Amino acid sequence: MKIITFRRGIVLVCIGLITSFGFSSFNKNQKTIWGQNLLDSLTESQKRETQNSLKGLKLHPDLEITTFATEPMLQNPTNIDIDSKGRIWVLEAYNYRPTNTGNPSNPAGDKILILEDTNGDGVADSRKIFYQSPDLNAPLGIAVLDSMVIVAQSPYMWKMFDDNHDGKADRKEILFQGIGGEQHDHGAHAFVFGPDGKLYFNFGNEGKQLLDAKGKPVLDQDGDIIGPNKYKQGMVFRCNLDGSKVECLGHNFRNNYEVAVDSYGALWQSDNDDDGNKGVRINHVLPYGNYGYKDEITNDGWQVNRTNIEPEIPKRHWHLNDPGVVPNLLQTGSGSPTGILVYEGNLLPAAFQNQIIHCDAGPNVLRSYPVKNNGAGYSAEILNVVQGVNDQWFRPADVCVAPDGSIFVADWYDPGVGGHQAGDQTRGRIYRIAPKNHPYKVAKLDLSTPELALSGLENPNLETRYLAYRKLQKLGAGATKVLENSFATNSNPRFRARAFWLLANGPQGFNYIQKAAEDANPDIRMTAIRAMSRLFPIGQWKKLGDKLVDDSDPQVRRELAIALRHNSSPNADKMWTKLALLYNGQDRWALEALGIGADGVWENRLDHYLESIKTLSAKPTGFNDLMWRARSEKALPYMAELIKADGNLDQKLAYFRALDFIPGENKHTLLVDLISNRFKNDPASQLVALRHVKLAVLQSNPAAKKTLLALMAKTSNELDFLELVEKYELTEANPKLLKMILEDKQTRKAGQIIYKLQGGSELIDKTFRTGNETAQRAI
Incomplete structure (x- = not known):
């Protein structure tokens, strides 16, 4: 749906070859993938038939893929979610960009489907239309949260309610509106439920603004209007379940298609380059960071010349040499990135556990990106889950985790993506991926006791966790004991983090934050920092901050630096200075975290920092980098020294460029x-x-x-x-x-x-x- 140039002429001959298949028209027992020699025996039209839907796919050897549903049960799936019963909710987009494609549209509107396997054979045999209306046209995001279903389709983000649980929407309310990108891939995208009880969502660079249900501009965490006067391009957000207390957590993306939140509260996204520039990227989102799609000062695109410009176009694309741009986790080349998740189940092989799994419809692939710690940041590599090596119509649009730990992939199934084109309107598939010999079975969810609710909280499926979170929250003191026990003794640190978030949000929250801040696991310590900085003023957590500032783990220090953002108190200045003195001059992640932590208060930060180093015999190791990153005239004399010094001009270009950012x-x-x-x-x-x-x-x-x-x-x-x-x-x-x-x-x-x-x-x-x-x- 994005990026790859669409070549319409070679595929339109295939459209119209679909006949009226039944809902189970494929071979239910087909679980193997054929090789090229068998594919060569098929005609082009035969390759597109549902019974051959798996034959062009290359799968990781430790996994098995099965077909859960195909056309005509569904068509053109853009986004999916899976509820606690294991049902697949599907957004259809038959009415996808008709003014661009010239394709017919359905005046009745697009559909939200609920697909279910009622007889346990692993194949969908039940199809309900949850919602269809002329106002639903190519929606891009869905989140199922009990009786509430959040649907994203620019210019709206709606809450739909199934009040009587009959699988039909009874009413619809506006959550947000005024979002740009109507009938555009770069508009409103899906919501996800976070471990902290908040909603997370994003939009691409056509979104531009958020208005509330009454049409008033939404204000961010600083009381400023969320719009182009403060933020650039694509943005990522956090808010309460009712849409209140919206925070903008990052900006200057191009088309950040979805956001995934892990149990520690860390955010992960993909982003799409300008078509064909091999600049698709995966981001770990440092909160409140700038991600560099447009020039921060001039708003120019990446093609415009600038001092110290990056030699490679994929890096130039994101202004990575500019101070104030958060580095990318990974660049994956050309592509059309779409759905993403963090897999925290244990059914898939260990290589995929606790890792990002991501759809890229352009190169026809579902991938994992195993992440490793790298200083204050991360590095990652690519591990394919499944790829359409012999079927270039395979277009994974979204991926979700089922309650049993298997993953489901929505396949847009189309000859091309890009330019808001679509060569096929009638096809679409849903696949299930799991280890071999693990049929799809979903046990009935029981949350009747605190212990059972805790078990639900540990489920890899997001709606199951949502229901369990709400149940444990409702139990209040009645759930404290089981949560405390999980936080203290669970062998899985991600389960500990989920229990911690509930405890931290409770009446004795600060006590649990203190314990988490002293935990042996740095991920738990980072989770504590995220919680304390959101829930309590710095005066209350100063002593904790004073301990954490000397933490041996650079990622913990990174989170503490970010927690100081916009805080002008002397306590914050002291902590920031200590963190700055520990900066080693080699870690861009740490440097950008320090920059975020000094945002809006650079004068205070530099006053304290420069005063603290007066008695040193030499400048600290990272001094030059800090001055390069600073947004204060106090850095100017030091930039002047570096520029005037003897040396090659190429070595000074970064310092010349830094002058553009000094006010x-x-x-x-x-x-x-x-x-x-x-x-x-x-x-x-x-x-x-x-x-x-x-x-x-x-x-x-x-x-x-x-x-x-x-x-x-x-x-x-x-x-x-x-x-x-x-x-x-x-x-x-x-x-x-x-x-x-x-x-x-x-x-x-x-x-x-x-x-x-x-x-x-x-x-x-x-x-x-x-x-x-x-x-x-x-x-």
């Missing part, structure tokens, strides 16, 4: 001084410095402008020349621009610029009126 006017005075003095005889450095002087300063400084014009006269790089002319509105360049047009050198760009400049259009008109046919053709 105030003094940096321009520094740059003019560098041009006139330190780099007087160094034209290459002069040109770099001039790129960072703002227009008003250059126009008011004849000497600097003269230097720039002299340098431009010598440059042989036409694109550099045009960039500088446009940036500094250099009317003196009009004659050369005209010459470039007449000589057919960068004609389009030169023409765009000359018409913007004073006197440019007059020069063009005058030249045209000379009657010179060659000039007239060029113009």
